[in-house]
Amino acid sequence: MAELKTVARPYAKAAFDVARENNQVVEWDSMLSVFALSANDKKFSQALANPSFSAEEKAGALADVCSEVSTTEGKAFLLTLAENNRLSLLPAISALFNEFRLNSEKAVDVVVTSAFPLTTEQENTLAVSLGKKLDRTIKLSSETDASLIGGVVIRTGDLIIDGSVRGKLAKLAEAINS
Incomplete structure (x- = not known):
């Protein structure tokens, strides 16, 4: 790819x-x-x-x-x-x-995957927070994936923020195994 x-x-x-x-x-x-x-x-x-x-x-x-x-x-x-x-x-x-x-519009597409559906208020709060952090206008779309157990995974371009329980468990398992 x-x-x-x-x-x-x-x-x-x-x-x-x-x-x-x-x-x-x-x-x-x-x-x-x-x-x-x-x-x-x-x-x-x-x-x-x-x-x-x-x-x-x-x-x-x-x-x-x-x-x-x-x-x-x-x-x-x-x-x-x-x-x-x-x-x-x-x-x-x-x-x-x-x-x-x-990029020229100072906008970015963000996909948020969560274990449970996000409310409109949660999506708006997340979009505002990410907009400030990335200094961009955020075009947010959300998905659900029950396998995350809890938390969210945020993807935009090459940036991935994994705040899911599944991701944290994977990091813990890796730390234990090494």
Whole structure:
């Protein structure tokens, strides 16, 4: 996965730079998401990987499938990816582009996993607290995972804060075993 991100990063950065120059960051983010979803489709991804199709045919097919969101620059971007055999990177490019967008907006997506559903008040309190700590606007989503036993796990990008009972027990077991 790290290698995928490494290869995808220059493409995502180039797309972000073009989108920012043209004041179309939100549109590009949406377009890349649709491209990524289409490229992830099992049958469509098999067709995109088929060497009997030319780069132009692959890029054109993907642009046609996504014609409602596809722009001229987006089609050129797809062609560049197809010529370099990088269409399979679209999901990673889309995710990185979204990170660049959120970073430029001083916003961050945060996923909070808890053993029990959080109340709206708890989510708001957590979002405000994290916003102050990270100096960002927080876009919070929450999940439940009963295996955590108690507490929460907070994930954003590369930052993971494990305040779960399961995590603390795992650390204790590791300390005992070493």
